Amino acid sequence: MIAETICSAVSAAGLGIAAITAYRKRFLAATRIAAYSLVPVGLVMTGVVAWVSGIVFKPTVWAGFGLLALAWLLFMTTRAVERRSGTTREERKAARAASSETAVAPGSSSPALTSGNPAADTRPRGGARKKETAAGGEDFSDIEAILKKHGI
Structure with missing residues (x-):
């Protein structure tokens, strides 16, 4: 009743x-x-004000809002812990994909290095690769690992 009176006064x-x-x-x-001044009277006439005032003054509604806030807090806490531990869902998927890519063929003792197409493989073989790394002066494998860790 008081809410309707206040809305009518604001409209007037x-x-x-x-x-x-x-x-x-x-x-x-x-x-x-x-x-703008006709909006409060319209809200009173449609019953929205009575519905909102019914929500505001019921303790069970506030308990429900409290439970929703607690659920949100729990979700955010688990996300923060997951970020700190460094094992996100994307990292786990990438680890599974990497382990499936280096599958060992039956009858061999190490993973296959080529895709099966010798023309598509442009990596240097054996000694040439070691010479190239030594000639370049730097090995960027540790930098690549850091970038992969951060998803870059």
């Missing part, structure tokens, strides 16, 4: 301000103010 005050604004020959602003 808004319509009064709109009338003063229209008297000052600012008709566009007056129309906009009148539109």
Whole structure:
């Protein structure tokens, strides 16, 4: 009952301000103010105000909001712990994909290094690779590992 009275008073005050604004020959602003001032009365007439006031004054509703807040807090805590531990869902998927890529063929003792197409394999073989690394002066494998760890 008090909420409906407050909404009616706000609407009446808004319509009064709109009338003063229209008297000052600012008709566009007056129309906009009148539109805003009719919203509270419309909410009262549709029953939205009674529904909201019923929610605000029920302790069970506030207990429900408290449980929702607790659930949100638990979700955020688990995400923070997961980030700190470094094992995210994407990292686990990447580890599974990497382990499936280096599958060992039946009858061999090590994983296959080529895709089966010798023309597609452009990596240097054996000694040439070692010479190339020594000639380049730096080995970027540790940098690549760091970038992969951060998902870059």
